[in-house]
Amino acid sequence: MVSSDDAATTTRVRVREVLSACADAASRGCEEIRRVQRKRDEAASDDETAFVVTRKDEMDPRSALTEADLAAQAAIVSALGAAFPEVAVVGEEDENEDAAPSSPKKGANLRLDLIDDVLSSSGAVGEALGAMEVDASDVTIFVDPVDGTREFVEQRLHAVQCLIGVAVRGRSVGGIIGLPFPEGDVSSREACVVWGFAAPGAESGVLGVIGERGQQMPVSYKENLDNAMRCVTGDSKNAALKEATAILSRLIYEEGKMHAHGYIGGVGNKILAVAEGRADYAIMHFGTSLWDSCAPEGVLRAIGGKVTDLFGAPLTHSRNAPTGLVNRLGVIATGPGVIPKHDDICAEMRKSEPLRNLQDRCSGGDSAIAMSNVENPAQAFDVARCLDGSPLRVAEIARSIAGKVGVDVDEVKLLGYASPEDDAVRGLMSDACRLTFKWSEAGEKLGLPPSAFYKKVDMGNLTYMRTKAVTQPLKIGRDSRSYRIEASFLASNACASLKEAGIDAPRCYAADLRPNDADPIESKFSLLLEDFRSEDGWHQERMLRADQAECALRALARMHAFFLPGSRYRQSSPENDNELRSCVWPSGGYWQPNFQPSEQMDVLEEAWKTHMVSFGDAWKADPHMSSFDVSTVGKRLQKHAKRIGAESHPFSACPGADDVLAEGGSRLHAIHTVIHGDPKQGNIFVKKRDDSWDIGLIDFQWTGFGLPGTDLGHFMCASVHYEALGIDGSGLEETALVDAYYESFCSAAVEFGAATSVENVECELLSRDELQVQYENGVLDTCRCVFGYQWLRVKANPQSLAANAMSIGRNSYNKSLPNALWMVRAANKFLQNRETRAAKK
Numbered sequence: 001m002v003s004s005d006d007a008a009t010t011t012r013v014r015v016r017e018v019l020s021a022c023a024d025a026a027s028r029g030c031e032e033i034r035r036v037q038r039k040r041d042e043a044a045s046d047d048e049t050a051f052v053v054t055r056k057d058e059m060d061p062r063s064a065l066t067e068a069d070l071a072a073q074a075a076i077v078s079a080l081g082a083a084f085p086e087v088a089v090v091g092e093e094d095e096n097e098d099a100a101p102s103s104p105k106k107g108a109n110l111r112l113d114l115i116d117d118v119l120s121s122s123g124a125v126g127e128a129l130g131a132m133e134v135d136a137s138d139v140t141i142f143v144d145p146v147d148g149t150r151e152f153v154e155q156r157l158h159a160v161q162c163l164i165g166v167a168v169r170g171r172s173v174g175g176i177i178g179l180p181f182p183e184g185d186v187s188s189r190e191a192c193v194v195w196g197f198a199a200p201g202a203e204s205g206v207l208g209v210i211g212e213r214g215q216q217m218p219v220s221y222k223e224n225l226d227n228a229m230r231c232v233t234g235d236s237k238n239a240a241l242k243e244a245t246a247i248l249s250r251l252i253y254e255e256g257k258m259h260a261h262g263y264i265g266g267v268g269n270k271i272l273a274v275a276e277g278r279a280d281y282a283i284m285h286f287g288t289s290l291w292d293s294c295a296p297e298g299v300l301r302a303i304g305g306k307v308t309d310l311f312g313a314p315l316t317h318s319r320n321a322p323t324g325l326v327n328r329l330g331v332i333a334t335g336p337g338v339i340p341k342h343d344d345i346c347a348e349m350r351k352s353e354p355l356r357n358l359q360d361r362c363s364g365g366d367s368a369i370a371m372s373n374v375e376n377p378a379q380a381f382d383v384a385r386c387l388d389g390s391p392l393r394v395a396e397i398a399r400s401i402a403g404k405v406g407v408d409v410d411e412v413k414l415l416g417y418a419s420p421e422d423d424a425v426r427g428l429m430s431d432a433c434r435l436t437f438k439w440s441e442a443g444e445k446l447g448l449p450p451s452a453f454y455k456k457v458d459m460g461n462l463t464y465m466r467t468k469a470v471t472q473p474l475k476i477g478r479d480s481r482s483y484r485i486e487a488s489f490l491a492s493n494a495c496a497s498l499k500e501a502g503i504d505a506p507r508c509y510a511a512d513l514r515p516n517d518a519d520p521i522e523s524k525f526s527l528l529l530e531d532f533r534s535e536d537g538w539h540q541e542r543m544l545r546a547d548q549a550e551c552a553l554r555a556l557a558r559m560h561a562f563f564l565p566g567s568r569y570r571q572s573s574p575e576n577d578n579e580l581r582s583c584v585w586p587s588g589g590y591w592q593p594n595f596q597p598s599e600q601m602d603v604l605e606e607a608w609k610t611h612m613v614s615f616g617d618a619w620k621a622d623p624h625m626s627s628f629d630v631s632t633v634g635k636r637l638q639k640h641a642k643r644i645g646a647e648s649h650p651f652s653a654c655p656g657a658d659d660v661l662a663e664g665g666s667r668l669h670a671i672h673t674v675i676h677g678d679p680k681q682g683n684i685f686v687k688k689r690d691d692s693w694d695i696g697l698i699d700f701q702w703t704g705f706g707l708p709g710t711d712l713g714h715f716m717c718a719s720v721h722y723e724a725l726g727i728d729g730s731g732l733e734e735t736a737l738v739d740a741y742y743e744s745f746c747s748a749a750v751e752f753g754a755a756t757s758v759e760n761v762e763c764e765l766l767s768r769d770e771l772q773v774q775y776e777n778g779v780l781d782t783c784r785c786v787f788g789y790q791w792l793r794v795k796a797n798p799q800s801l802a803a804n805a806m807s808i809g810r811n812s813y814n815k816s817l818p819n820a821l822w823m824v825r826a827a828n829k830f831l832q833n834r835e836t837r838a839a840k841k
Contacts, residue, residue, distance in 0.1 A: 004236040011086045011136040011374055015165055016119060016165065016197070018084060018139060019174040021110040022164040023193050025079045025209055026178035029072035029145055029162040030191035036068040037157070041186065048096040068152060072145035072162060072733045080143075083110045086136040090319050091143040092291050108350035115195060117222040118208040126206050129197050132173075140167045140319045142291040148266030157181040165294025167317035170389065171200040171460065172307075175298025177268050182212070194272065196302030199468035201521075203337075205302040207275075215361045218750050220463035224756040230278075232262045232270045236285035239750045243354045244283050244310050244330060251340050251348060252281065268439040271296030271333045275303055280338045281345075283310075284331035286358070289316050291520030293331055301776040310355060311381040312346030314461050316389030319769035328362050329381075329391075351378040352422060357817050363391040365416025378425035380433040384417075384454060387512055387524045392417070392435070392454070400510035400528060407808075412443035412720060419454075428464035429479065430457045434531060439716060451533055452509060457525040469521045478595055480520035481585075482701035487511045487525050488583035489700045493576060501752070503559045506530040521765050540685055542805075543819070546724035548686050549715075549737055554744040555695035556679060556715065560708045562747035563674035564765070575769055580674065585704025588677035591714060591785040593645040594654045595702075598786035607788050608634020614797040615820070628828050634787060636831050641784045644834075648710045668707075670765050675711040682721035682809045709771050713778015717786070717826075718811040722818035738775055742768050773837075783827045786813055796820075 028532040073091045080089050110769065119126035123258075145164040146152055151159040162178030177194045180186075192212055198205025231248050233241065262279065264270055270282040284293070286308075294317045297307040308314055309329035332349075334342040349355055359381045382390050397415035415438045423434035432455040439448050459465045461479060469476045489495050490508040499505050507530035516522040532538035544552060562569060563580070570577050587594075593601065612619075612631060619630050646656030650668055661668055675696060676683070685696035716725065716734065727734040748762040755761045763767070794800065804815035 010579065012133050013084060013087065013136045013171060014130075015114040015132040015134060015139070015168065018141070019085065019166055019176070019195065019197055020114040020116070021080060021083045021114050021116050022141060022166060022174070022176045023195050024110040025076045026162050026164050026193050027191060027210070028079060029076045029164075030178040030180035030193075030238050032071040032193060032812045033146060033152070033160065033162060034186050036066070036071060036679075037152075037181075037186045066146070066152060068337060069146045069149055076143050076145060076162075079110050080141060081219060084136065084139075084141075087139045087141060088319050089141045089143060090291060090325070091639065092145065092289065094386060114210060115197070115208055119197070119206060122206045125204075129199060129206060132199065134168050134412060138169045140317065141165070142167065142294040142317060144268070144289075144295070146293040147268040147292060151269075156265060157186070158184040159269045160263040161266055163268045163291065163295035163792050164264035165291065165296075165298055165317065167294055168200060170316045170318040170321075171314065171461070172294045172297040172301070172317050173198060173200055175295035175300075175302075177272055177295055177299055181490060186585045194275075194299060196275075198298065198301040199466070200460050201463060202301070203463060204304040207299065207302040217511065225231040228442060230262060231281040231283065232264050232273055232279040232286050233283045233688075234263060234265065234270075238285050238286075238287075240330065240355060240358050241283065241285045243352055244332070244349060247348050247352060248281060248283060248332075248345060249346060267292035267331070268296045271300050271307070274305060274333050274335045275300045280335050281614040282331075284327070284333075284365040284712070286328060286330050288327045288331055290315075290321060290325045290327070293317070293327055296333070300333055300335075306335060307331065307333045307384075308342070308346060310346065310349045310484060311359065312343060312350070313382040313385055313389065318388070321388070321390075327505075329358060331374065339612065346376070346382065347421075350381050353377055356381075359391055359468040360416060363394050363416070364393040365414070378421035379421040380421050383424050383426065383431045383433040383456065384419040384435065385456065387456070387458065387514060387526055396510075397435070397437075397452075397528065401452065402407065404445065404507060404509045405446075405448065407443075407446050407448065412446060412448060413440040413441065414438070415440060425833060429459075430455060430483075432456065435528075436687075439732055439741060449531065450535075451531045453506065453529045453531045455527045455529065457523075459483075459520070459524070460522050465521060472597075479519040480515060480523040484513055484515045485583065485585055485703060486699065486701040487513050487527055489703050492579055492583045494563075494569070494580045494583065496730040497576075498559065498562055501558070501562055501569075503555055503562060504694065505700070506696070506698060529698075532687075532698070538685045538696060539687070540808050541681060542722040542808055543816065544681050544684070544719050544724070545687070545721050546733060546737070549720045549724050550740045552679075552684050552695050552719070553687070553695040553696065553712070553737055553741040555709055555740050556676060557708070557744035558748040559697070560675060560711065561671045561745055561754060562752050564749060564752070564754035565670060565672050566754040567749075571753070574697070584674055585677070585702065586707045587649050588675045588702055588704025589649055589652075589710060589714070590678045590702040591782055592649040592652050592654060593642075594649075594652055596785055597789060602638065602783055603644070604638035604641060604784065604788045605635040608791055611791060611796075614791075614795075615824075618798050618821065619824065622825075623826055630824065630828075633824060633831070637780065637784060637787065637827060640780070640831065640834060641788075644777050644780045644784065648713075649706060649776045652704045667770075671707060672705055674703060675706035675708065676700065677704055677706070677711070679711055679715040679719065680811050682811075684719065707774050707778075708741075708745060708766065708775020709776075710778040710781070712738065712771075712775045714782050715778075716775075717782040717813060717823055720812065720819075722812075722822055725819070725822050738772065739768075742771050745771075772827075776833060779823075779826050780830050780834075783823055786823065790814070 020693050047676045077089055077091050091751055112672040119130045142165040146162045147161045148159045158181060164176040165172055166174035174197045176193060180191045189212055193210040196207045233245050257339055265286050267284050273279040274282050293315055300307055356379060386392055387408050394414050394416060399409050402409040402412060419433045425432045434451055434610050435454050436451045491511040495505055510528040512526045514524040621624055622698050642655060647661045650657050650660040687694040724733050746758045749755040749761045750758060755765060798817050801817050802813055807815050811824050
């Protein structure tokens with residue numbers, strides 16, 4: 001254990017030491033269980049006092065409580081409490097005074113090195129696990145002293161286990177499965193301990209055994225068939241469990257094979273059977289507790305298996321769990337490499353109408369009414385979760401929405417919600433779904449929204465983010481802050497005022513921000529937002545046509561003008577201006593140099609050689625490229641890249657930005673406005689209105705202070721259909737779009753009080769020529785990021801672009817060869833313009 005001398009600093013613990021101590025404690029618990037069994041065996045068969053059994057629930061034989069439970073928990077909890085006094089220990093028998101003594105028992109200290117040899121011989125994974133150190137307050141140890149008490153009572157000793165799980169911030173990272181009877185009785189082999197250790201979010205870890213495992217425990221199948229796919233479960237009569245088991249049985253049936261459905265006792269016993277390959281799948285009933293599941297999840301995850309609730313959401317092992325320490329949505333465990341895969345099984349579970357009622361009861365809704373008009377039964381129940389892991393709560397949704405639209409929540413009632421699978425997104429860095437509501441009659445009359453958009457970022461539970469934390473650790477802090485920026489901006493008065501001014505951003509009904517600056521990967525955020533509904537005419541385009549692009553640019557121009565330093569909003573009060581500064585980046589823009597790998601500036605010439613091979617034939621075939629030497633573009637861009645980055649992002653910390661600010665003086669400070677930061681078409685909704693288009697802007701992760709032309713340049717590269725950019729190489733269409741932006745910027749600057757007249761905009765703020773330079777820099781800066789990083793990362797070529805052609809989410813240069821050709825032509829042209837301007841100075 002590591003402690004700080006500073007009393008104000010939280011005690012730190014090494015997780016491997018905690019897990020090792022738990023393994024030693026489990027051995028002691030197993031010995032207590034064996035002691036009780038020996039006493040039982042030695043007693044006369046008619047001695048009713050030799051072995052006392054009580055029930056916590058007189059009607060449920062699974063609630064049996066024996067002397068072994070009490071003795072094992074007392075031994076375990078006492079020892080762990082002495083070893084780690086600042087770590088919370090939650091035991092099944094905590095409410096029994098005999099099982100939780102107020103002071104630790106005397107005895108040898110628990111060993112803290114039992115697993116060190118295995119970790120040290122497990123390569124980089126073991127080394128990383130061995131070094132894991134966390135705050136003691138973030139650790140919870142869950143103890144089930146006797147898992148399978150009913151089996152113990154009934155003398156089915158092979159199913160009896162002693163479980164100790166270690167959770168860090170609600171995630172199982174380590175598990176101890178103590179086996180007091182490895183061969184099914186007390187007469188022969190001593191107890192042994194199986195342990196597993198896997199970092200939060202990792203796909204696998206390290207597995208070890210202390211003591212002799214002996215032969216595998218028998219599994220009593222309902223049908224004893226060789227080479228069968230196998231599912232193990234309990235004998236609960238619970239209707240939801242029966243439905244889940246039936247779904248799995250249908251999925252694992254293969255022609256020519258029967259599917260064996262086995263009943264075995266104990267949660268740990270079931271999941272260990274999966275970990276050892278004696279079963280492929282395990283489904284647990286809906287009364288299992290966190291001390292049942294924490295330890296076996298840690299063991300199964302260590303070998304690459306997976307454990308979730310029935311709908312695919314991670315189990316939350318927290319002493320403050322809102323579900324009351326119970327897995328109310330069931331548990332499913334799968335071994336590594338099984339077919340069908342875990343996620344596919346959970347997707348089928350989410351289609352089940354009987355299981356839908358289970359989710360709805362946990363959210364507090366009335367599914368019979370709320371779901372009656374749902375055509376597609378598949379629901380994104382794994383996404384529609386609070387940050388604590390529980391289903392989104394009906395009452396909290398109603399309170400949030402009613403408060404934002406100015407309705408007394410006591411006058412309306414939200415009967416329930418659906419989360420259609422068709423509208424769900426499970427991304428690399430976030431999850432999202434649409435929520436459709438069923439309001440009471442009063443709520444419908446008051447015009448409460450029929451739907452909302454829910455976005456959830458739980459970085460530590462996303463495999464991609466965990467991998468990124470290892471491969472690109474510096475980006476994790478940046479990404480965490482980007483989500484905090486988005487949530488803060490959408491929830492701010494600045495965004496609400498922007499919306500009132502006619503620039504359509506989604507209204508934020510609720511925001512839950514849980515940043516963790518000390519360990520950014522543990523940050524969590526959620527947003528409940530106004531929905532740009534297709535029923536209202538909103539949609540996203542694969543690429544924006546000329547008329548749509550013009551309207552989108554006019555919306556961006558108005559946003560930029562609204563936040564100019566001299567605007568009425570910025571000048572309205574110090575509070576407004578201070579709030580704005582606190583909820584956006586000091587320098588906005590996803591592609592700015594200090595948000596990207598530093599080598600982008602220095603690899604462009606070398607990267608261009610790769611692109612010449614990948615795109616060479618397509619570039620040669622383009623008649624508009626015959627006028628210049630394409631092979632020089634990368635080298636020329638690299639020569640100017642650092643200066644272009646500084647000029648595009650003068651308010652950033654990138655090299656040279658201070659010099660640019662000094663040279664620009666008051667002129668640059670006068671247009672120190674807020675830019676969107678990532679105005680790609682995937683972040684733009686459009687809606688037809690007469691002969692124009694309404695524009696809705698989303699995704700403000702990279703919103704911050706910057707130059708108008710920088711936003712403009714990225715938009716043109718990422719969002720606009722090639723026909724709107726000028727397929728003949730003349731650039732006339734492109735120029736018309738920039739002109740439309742400037743016209744709107746000038747008129748909006750006057751409208752929002754940043755200038756007294758359009759003429760003064762050019763004199764005091766930004767001329768059309770200055771905008772052109774900013775725009776060209778913005779395009780070149782985007783080219784640096786695309787040519788030096790993105791195309792290399794995705795191994796871009798004409799074939800890969802064609803394969804992405806129908807994607808909504810990808811930027812145009814990653815799905816359209818004509819757009820990629822335009823970027824190369826634009827890079828050459830704007831570099832020439834830059835060189836010409838430099839020669840005139």
